[in-house]
Amino acid sequence: MTRTARRVDVLIVGAGPAGLAAGAELAAAGAGHVEILEREAEAGGVPRHCLHGGFGGGRTGAGPQGPLGTPARTYARGGTSGPAYARQSVAAAVRAGAALRTGVTVTGWAGPRTVETTGPAGLERITATAVVLATGARERPRSARLIPGTRPAGVYTTGELQQAVHLHGQWVGTRAVVVGDEPVAHAAVATLRAAGVHVVAMVTDRPSAPLRVRRPGLPLLTGATVTALTGRTRLSGVELRRDDGRTTILRCDTVVLTGDFVPEHELARRGGLTLDPGTRGPAYDAAFRTSQPGVFAVGNLLHAVERADVAAREGRAVAVSVLHRLSGTELPTAPGRPLVVDAPLRWIAPNVTGPYGERPAGGRFVLRTARRLPRPRFLVSQGDRELHRQRLLVPAVPGRPFHLAAEWLDRVDPHGPPVRITVPGR
Amino acid sequence: MTVTVTTAGPLPTGDGPGSTDGPGDGTYDVTVVGAGVVGAAIARELAGHRLRTALVEASDDVGNGTSKANTAILHTGFDAVPGSLEGRLVREGHELLAAYAARTGIPVERVGALLVAWDDEQLATLPGLLAKAARNGYHAARLIGAQELREREPHLGPGALGALEVPDESIICPWTTPLAFATQAVRAGVHLHLNCRVRGIAGDAGGHTLSTSRGPLRTRYLVNAAGLYADEVDRLLGHEEFTVTPRRGQLIVFDKLARGLVDHILLPVPTAAGKGVLVAPTVFGNVLLGPTSEDLDDRTATGSTAEGLHLLREKGRRIVPALLDEEVTAVYAGLRAGTGQEDYRIRDHPGRRYVTVGGIRSTGLTASMAIARHVTGLLAGIGLDLGDRHDLPELTMPNLGEAFPRPYLRADLIARDPAYGTLVCHCEHVTLGEIRDAFSATLPPHSPDGLRRRTRARGGRCQGFYCGAAVRALFEGGRA
Ligand SMILES: Cc1cc2nc3c(=O)[nH]c(=O)nc-3n(C[C@H](O)[C@H](O)[C@H](O)COP(=O)(O)OP(=O)(O)OC[C@H]3O[C@@H](n4cnc5c(N)ncnc54)[C@H](O)[C@@H]3O)c2cc1C
Ligand SMILES: Cc1cc2nc3c(=O)[nH]c(=O)nc-3n(C[C@H](O)[C@H](O)[C@H](O)COP(=O)(O)OP(=O)(O)OC[C@H]3O[C@@H](n4cnc5c(N)ncnc54)[C@H](O)[C@@H]3O)c2cc1C
Numbered sequence: 054m055t056r057t058a059r060r061v062d063v064l065i066v067g068a069g070p071a072g073l074a075a076g077a078e079l080a081a082a083g084a085g086h087v088e089i090l091e092r093e094a095e096a097g098g099v100p101r102h103c104l105h106g107g108f109g110g111g112r113t114g115a116g117p118q119g120p121l122g123t124p125a126r127t128y129a130r131g132g133t134s135g136p137a138y139a140r141q142s143v144a145a146a147v148r149a150g151a152a153l154r155t156g157v158t159v160t161g162w163a164g165p166r167t168v169e170t171t172g173p174a175g176l177e178r179i180t181a182t183a184v185v186l187a188t189g190a191r192e193r194p195r196s197a198r199l200i201p202g203t204r205p206a207g208v209y210t211t212g213e214l215q216q217a218v219h220l221h222g223q224w225v226g227t228r229a230v231v232v233g234d235e236p237v238a239h240a241a242v243a244t245l246r247a248a249g250v251h252v253v254a255m256v257t258d259r260p261s262a263p264l265r266v267r268r269p270g271l272p273l274l275t276g277a278t279v280t281a282l283t284g285r286t287r288l289s290g291v292e293l294r295r296d297d298g299r300t301t302i303l304r305c306d307t308v309v310l311t312g313d314f315v316p317e318h319e320l321a322r323r324g325g326l327t328l329d330p331g332t333r334g335p336a337y338d339a340a341f342r343t344s345q346p347g348v349f350a351v352g353n354l355l356h357a358v359e360r361a362d363v364a365a366r367e368g369r370a371v372a373v374s375v376l377h378r379l380s381g382t383e384l385p386t387a388p389g390r391p392l393v394v395d396a397p398l399r400w401i402a403p404n405v406t407g408p409y410g411e412r413p414a415g416g417r418f419v420l421r422t423a424r425r426l427p428r429p430r431f432l433v434s435q436g437d438r439e440l441h442r443q444r445l446l447v448p449a450v451p452g453r454p455f456h457l458a459a460e461w462l463d464r465v466d467p468h469g470p471p472v473r474i475t476v477p478g479r
Numbered sequence: 480m481t482v483t484v485t486t487a488g489p490l491p492t493g494d495g496p497g498s499t500d501g502p503g504d505g506t507y508d509v510t511v512v513g514a515g516v517v518g519a520a521i522a523r524e525l526a527g528h529r530l531r532t533a534l535v536e537a538s539d540d541v542g543n544g545t546s547k548a549n550t551a552i553l554h555t556g557f558d559a560v561p562g563s564l565e566g567r568l569v570r571e572g573h574e575l576l577a578a579y580a581a582r583t584g585i586p587v588e589r590v591g592a593l594l595v596a597w598d599d600e601q602l603a604t605l606p607g608l609l610a611k612a613a614r615n616g617y618h619a620a621r622l623i624g625a626q627e628l629r630e631r632e633p634h635l636g637p638g639a640l641g642a643l644e645v646p647d648e649s650i651i652c653p654w655t656t657p658l659a660f661a662t663q664a665v666r667a668g669v670h671l672h673l674n675c676r677v678r679g680i681a682g683d684a685g686g687h688t689l690s691t692s693r694g695p696l697r698t699r700y701l702v703n704a705a706g707l708y709a710d711e712v713d714r715l716l717g718h719e720e721f722t723v724t725p726r727r728g729q730l731i732v733f734d735k736l737a738r739g740l741v742d743h744i745l746l747p748v749p750t751a752a753g754k755g756v757l758v759a760p761t762v763f764g765n766v767l768l769g770p771t772s773e774d775l776d777d778r779t780a781t782g783s784t785a786e787g788l789h790l791l792r793e794k795g796r797r798i799v800p801a802l803l804d805e806e807v808t809a810v811y812a813g814l815r816a817g818t819g820q821e822d823y824r825i826r827d828h829p830g831r832r833y834v835t836v837g838g839i840r841s842t843g844l845t846a847s848m849a850i851a852r853h854v855t856g857l858l859a860g861i862g863l864d865l866g867d868r869h870d871l872p873e874l875t876m877p878n879l880g881e882a883f884p885r886p887y888l889r890a891d892l893i894a895r896d897p898a899y900g901t902l903v904c905h906c907e908h909v910t911l912g913e914i915r916d917a918f919s920a921t922l923p924p925h926s927p928d929g930l931r932r933r934t935r936a937r938g939g940r941c942q943g944f945y946c947g948a949a950v951r952a953l954f955e956g957g958r959a
Binding site: 055056092156158160171172173174175176191192193194195196197199201202203204206209210212213216217220221223280281285315319322323 | 781901945951
């Protein structure tokens, strides 16, 4: 098998918001040959098929987040539409001088910083001084959620739904149930309505929350677990069990399983990178270093799932670390201490302390919870040493980020046990 | 070569490549009902003779019944009931299919099986199983101790005491196999009629008139390979010999990233309740956990259940604990055609120009080619003049197996046609070239599922998050 071998200075895998921002920043900073590889025919990542607004700029900008984390109940508010955002990000990267190659898939590794690719022009083996992984995240499909029942057509994730409607103009059904109530679920509702599909209900297994904003014309069933899908060739219904034990069948020919994101981590794993058990993305420190020297990671691969501008901000921020590597001034990878969370917390990012106590962006960590926690207290400890206590003045809500100050980082013993973040009394 | 594959409209007559002894009035010499792996194998075997043969199938594709949903193991038959027909046909079928797979490119990997004993009682059973293997003519099995077992399968859960090693148990592609049989059969002149359900059968001295959902069909000889419905087809001829009881097997397919956890087919020590739950690699590079074993009376109940999945996860946790942390790619279920007898129900009916091929329970994929030979012999025995045997045209199937170079890794193919370098389904590395080829193949797909079984497109971990809409667009375009 003949592969063309090449060398570049920086190789970026994935041309979503994160990869494109990294490419733009690095090319503009004179990082040499910066190449971005994208397996889709068009660059831009997920925003390509998010027709609603809310990308970049406006209220979704880098400013401090309000109590409700992401803007209101959906992504929309200010900013531009996804496709426009994607086009702008692509243009910025190309303008800065990054080489963007679409239709090229990184299929595996041939060395610590050498990847193998497949594209219409043939097979390549590309070695880079620095590799930046920006492969994004996907929603768990029905099978991974172990939803029993028959296997009819009409079962979607939001990603597939948006592409079917917005990129291919496909017919998706007449009556739909949306499973999930995070912002992406509302994006799914919008897409369904744009396609002329009646949305029967939105369902979530979470308990009913106080002050939940109800949307007119959209019944929200809380405390409802999907117990089966029915139908032979086409979906005929979604079977639910309510928290009080009652079961219901919602008649519909389409169901959209939203949220429940998992990083697209195949390459990271195949490259032998240590993964974080919480995020399931590569374990990384505040400088976006992974366990493999010279391999960096940014965007939703690290923490499924944050907003596009968060991914883009990380893309820009990684440039500093990559430039250090290119100029030989990189800090050696010392044994960073893993940061681990206890239930009901789901994950923390970054999840490794840097060797020199670097602070994460904005001086704070991002966390997610599995359960709603009204005004929670957090305890940060290392072994039996308490490092930090903090109280949140607002509820922590599943599906939305909240933050933990990073000022305790310099109290971490670089040779001590992992650092734990807990919610005492839960 | 004229290929006759029909999917709609009235059935054409049986004027195939001229039979020597037929009445020449459009009657088929032989009609095989059911294009599962067994029916397709029989049609292929008959295609090697100068006969006008029809293969009729109720659904829109071959291999669309039980044959698409099994554990995909090419069994040695080491544990068969000695002296049974099934035992003999599995043994012969293993040899025949392994050789055929090597010739045609059906993916097979000889990974070997380990029958793992988890307690003293099971450990004590192993020597008996070794002796049984020998009685079945299989001599390569051997006992291995706990330490060697651990070396061979480092991710095995704690407490495994020893194992019986069966080095020739293999994994095979369940989708390419019936497709290869049927493709070769129709290329050699067999008529394949899809969407054609047999609803009634009238017999006379000259043969049978089948009434089907697409009109009547005349045939001199009839083979019933209708799988779960073999008893019903039998009854259409007035035979009341057995009733099929579907026995459901639910399975969980784990992600490719789990493949490194398992090197062999890990079999449980069989009990009275059946063969039990296994963990096995697949030729697609995934790991299978299953199947359950549930007697039902609904022959369409191929859904999964919360209890079934729970049970599998409990069993899996014991066998390879780390498996449970991996992402699940797919969940499916297949129905075995149980008949209350620990053997196949293959029977000729001399006065009736008819052979029943029923009760092909949990080994039909392995035994398919041997069953086909056996059935062809039975047909000859009840008066069908087979004439000379001739070789079938050679066949090469597209490779779906991970252990052999797939198109996306082949610089030669891509240089000739860039479509083989254009990936459409990312999780499974399926290229535009392969999808296009599927539509121009002798047996093109008629559903997205059919396309998946020919290419793996959309069958991976994301189940369509990335490629679903694009694959559907290609499917709709490819059919247009
Ligand atoms: C349905 C949905 C709606 C959303 N709505 C909003 C919104 O309104 N506002 C907002 O701010 N955010 C929204 N988001 C989140 C936003 O889309 C993400 O934060 C952002 O896309 C993350 O960027 P990324 O670059 O990390 O990943 P992605 O955008 O996922 O990009 C990753 C890229 O990597 C490519 N890739 C992966 N593996 C390989 C490989 N091996 N070889 C080559 N290329 C590869 C992929 O094809 C993809 O293009 C939404 C997300 C989803 C799923
Ligand atoms: C869970 C499970 C695991 C298994 N594991 C293995 C294994 O590891 N190895 C192995 O060798 N075997 C295995 N098997 C067994 C194997 O899958 C079956 O023995 C084999 O597929 C049976 O093939 P068949 O052609 O008889 O039936 P089918 O594949 O069911 O084909 C019968 C066909 O007949 C058609 N039909 C029915 N009625 C009519 C009608 N009236 N008119 C027209 N067409 C009709 C149906 O549509 C169907 O396509 C397993 C089975 C199950 C369920």
